[in-house]
Amino acid sequence: MPKLSVVVPCYNEEESIPLFYPAVSKIIAQMPVDAEYWFIDDGSRDHSLMEMEKLHQKYPDEVHYVSFSRNFGKEAGLYAGLQAATGDYVVVMDVDLQDPPAMLPTMYKDLQSGEYDCVGTRRTDRTGEAKIKSFLSSQFYHVINHISETEIIPGARDYRMMTRQMLNAVLSMTEYNRFSKGIFSWVGFRTKYLDYHNVERVAGTTDWSMSKLFRYALDGIMDFSDAPLSIATWFGTLIAGLAFIALIVVVIRHIVSPNASAFGWASLICIILFMGGIQLLSIGIVGKYVGKTYMQAKHRPIYIIKTKK
The missing domain is CATH 1.10.287 (Helix Hairpins)
Incomplete structure (x- = not known):
């Protein structure tokens, strides 16, 4: 059977990791694929690495992990996971289960049809988030799509499943300053987007403060527009x-x-x-x-x- 690699960047997610694997593996077990999981510990300060080790000891052939020497940021964690993945198909997911695992069979089916090279997701609302944060996010997409030649779909998430061919194209972009949403769009390939409503975190709290989001948005604008x-x-x-x-x-x-x-x-x-x-x-x-x-x-x-x- 085809192999599906699940890439999961993590930073201070000791509460979410034990909940993530059972929820996702239950869905993937219903799919005609062999699965491997790559958890990326981005220099976490809690016991995230310990939780990854527990899963690896319990499922040594299926669950793997990479631990960084320090915190390098989510983009570095995502890139490391994509490099480590060996599957015919690769899916990127957040460990907090804000990316609904129930969408995985539909994503895989769309790729199997041969009509698409990537199936991404986008949130149609931001229920539960601060209004100012939602407003600034919508303005970011408005601005970057007006000044950049690379279209970035409003509300698009990193949660997406892609073929090995597209993955290799993404990995060929070895730039130091990475903005994955832009890179996924820049490499091209036929992409389908699935809509879903916002889902609350299953556990823990987000590390994305307003200042971090602002710097991330600024980097995205400068990486894909002059x-x-x-x-x-x-x-x-x-x-x-x-x-x-x-x-x-x-x-x-x-x-x-x-x-x-x-x-x-x-x-x-x-x-x-x-x-x-x-x-x-x-x-x-x-x-x-x-x-x-x-x-x-x-x-x-x-x-x-x-x-x-």
Whole structure:
């Protein structure tokens, strides 16, 4: 039978891991596949690795794990799991069971039809999440799809099943700064999306704070669009135009009323601060891209493995 690899990145998920395996294995047992599980311990500070070891000892031929030397981030964990997977088909899932296991047979059936190379999922709502978080998320998709040539489906999850051919294409992208949602779309291949309603975590709490999500969104925009670099050009053009108009106004004002008083120092200070702010913003944007290029040029490993079984 075909082999299905289940890739599960984990960070501080000791409560979820014992619940994840029974729930997923029960569904996969009904599918005509041999399964293997790859749990990735992303430098967890709790007993996540211990829970993975327990599962491996109980199911040594089926459950495997990779433990990092420190926390490298979810993207590194996802990449490590994809590299370790040996299946004909690979599915990425969150360990907190927010990715409904009941969808697995449908995903596999769609791939077996030969019509698709990947079956992804997307949430149609964000019930249970803070409204501000849902609003910012929707705005992120709106912005990135307007400035990037790579379309990212709103609400798309990393939860997807793909063929070995598509997996190899994803693995061929060895960039240091990774944004998987963009990479999955960029490589192409025929993809079908299944909709589902938001599901609450089965246990534990999320480590994705607003600041982490903001940085993740910013990285995604910069990884798949150079539009921010154009901001400096547009700001420069706009300010130059406004300065030219202001110069004409000053000249005309002097001709019409030679004795009129000059603009006050407060206006001058505001203009100087405004110009300084624009310059710093432009330098900061360019600096972010240069920094990403610098990190890529170092050729550092995306992750370092401490234990693998």
